[in-house]
Amino acid sequence: MKSKISQRVIAGLVLTVFALSNTAMSVMAVNEKPMLRTGEENTIKLKADISITQANEPVSLSLRDSDVKQVLRMFADKAGMNIIFDSSVSGTVTLDLVDVPLNSAFDLVLSIAGLSYVVDENTLIVSSAGTEMSATKQEITLVPVKYIDASVLAEFLNKNIFTMKKPGLSNSEIVTTNPMTNELLVFGTKNDVAITRKIVEKFDKKPLSTSIKISHTTPEQMADLICNMLLPATSSGGGKSTGGAAGIKGVMTGAASSGGGGSSEVELGGGEVACQVSANSSGTLTSMPLQTLVISYFTQQGTIGVIGGSEDQLEMIREFIADNDKKQPQAYLELSIIELNEQGSKTLSNTWQYLSKHFSFNASAGSSGTSPYYPIFFSGSQYPHVPSADQVDSPDYIVHRYNGPQALTYAINYILESRKGRVVANPRILITNGQESVIDLTSDYVKTVTSQVVSESLTGAVQRDYEIGDDNGIKISITPFISPDGYVTLNITPEYATIASQVTTPNESDPTVTDIQATLLQRRNLELKNVRIKDGETLVIGGMIREEDQKTVQKIPILGDIPGLGMFFRTTVSSKTKEEMLIMITPKIIVDSDDVMRNENTL
DSSP states (O other): OHHHHHHHHHHHHHHHHHHHHHHHHHHHHHHHSOOOOOOOOOOOOOSOOOOSOSSOOEEEEEEEEEEHHHHHHHHHHHHTOEEEEOTTOOOEEEEEEEEEEHHHHHHHHHHHHTEEEEEETTEEEEEETTOOOGGGGSOEEEEEOOSSOHHHHHHHHHHHTTTSOOTTSOSSOOEEEETTTTEEEEESOHHHHHHHHHHHHHHOOOOOEEEEEOOSSOHHHHHHHIIIIIOOSOBOOOSBOOSSGGGHHHHHTTOOOTTOOOOOSOOSSOOEEEEEOOOOOBTTBOOOOSSOOEEEEETTTTEEEEESSOHHHHHHHHHHHHHHOOOOOEEEEEEEEEEEEEEEEEEEEEEEEEEOSSBEEEEETTEEEOBTTBOSBOOSSEEEEOSSGGGSSSOSEEEEOOOSOOEEEEEEEEEEEEEEEEEEEOOEEEEETTOOEEEEEEEEEEEEEEEEEOTTOTTOOEEEEEEEEEEEEEEEEEEEEEOTTSEEEEEEEEEEEEEEEEEEEEOSSOTTSEEEEEEEEEEEEOOEEEEEEETTOOEEEEEEEEEEEEEEEEEOTTGGGSTTGGGGGEEEEEEEEEEEEEEEEEEEEEOOHHHHHHHHHHO
């Protein structure tokens, strides 16, 4: 007997040791498991906390097609409360409940039957879920709101909670606001106030506000990228903020329209709203535009402002800026613009002249006529030469009769002329990757002149209006792409214009003056795409040549057509003009010292 007892004791001790060892191992294993982080609870129950009794004893029921009033009366008796039914309460319920807390069972029956209730002192008032009861509006509770607009919360509560026929909550719009104190006024029961406080606690939070420094791009360009690429579902805010600390006033109010006047020339800390996320309603539910995400930029400070949104959105914007706010490569561009001009002419002219006392004649430069000093027929010894009938008393000069012997003279004129010119422009500019640069070497000129006599003037003054053009010369537009492998790809658009001729007409008020009706330009334009040049090499754009040959022959009729001898009665003028423009482009990629050090460290 004793041996059996000792064996049992030993077996018990062994089992105890085994159990303790297994328990310790299990505890260690549990402690070795990684702990899962739990985030903030983001669920709010949109119904009242049913609490008709503090005891909340479990109940077990099995009913078939029982009158809902009798079932609820049974729950009221169990909770020790009075109960009143509205005339809208009707129907039956079938249920099987086993050990369900009394409050939960009461809530289930109300939900299934489509009923709601109000507690007044120790009395339950039950009605259909769509029935408005005056008992729900016997108290006014003030719920303070700190950061957001109370009217937004009031609209959200009225549209999305208190009109959704939730058991234990009011079924009408019971929330309004006090605009002076930014408070919610709740005309409802304790359950209504409780759910209102939950909503306020959840959403009444200070909006996120941060400023992100932009180092390499401009704040305006970065804000535009964020709005159009990262946040495409946005609505533009537009407009410049006026005053306020760092332009916050303009950001918070959505900024005024940019078309207004009266703004100061000096704006300290002013910013502009780039875009903001719109708040839209979805179906029958009303949206809550509490933390509208606003993107603004501050050019003077070199920053992007982000107000509202979530932590994840802010982190996404930070990552986007970090990925895109990169230093843009630059290159030093040296251009040589050379214009070569060559002009040459050859003139062979013959001049014949016959002089006598009564008859004179000459044929000069291929045209026949008489000299004003020796007219063809001369009567008398002299006569005055006057330009017009108004100047008879003051002639320009007096012509006398030729008194010399008769003479026939012949003269030959042979002239060679050549001119060469070279115009050089050598601009040097700094170009940035992807940004267009323009070299403008044009000059102004008069395109047209319009004259009119001012009728109001006593002296009949002439008023002239001048239209000025500004595209006479050369203009080059360059857009580069600087690649990391030491090449520069250019889009080049050279435009070269010179004045070819001008169309003139006599002025109506003063025939001695001519007005320019039109100025005709001669253009030589090119458009080059994706021209690839290695760093330090030179690209030569040539072949923009213009040549013009002219030959003019003037002759005396009949005599100039005689074979052989006709050359003495002809005048020949030959001219040749040649113009060529060359453009030489040499890019040199600029390497910062920081980049050099980074490359050395990488190697």
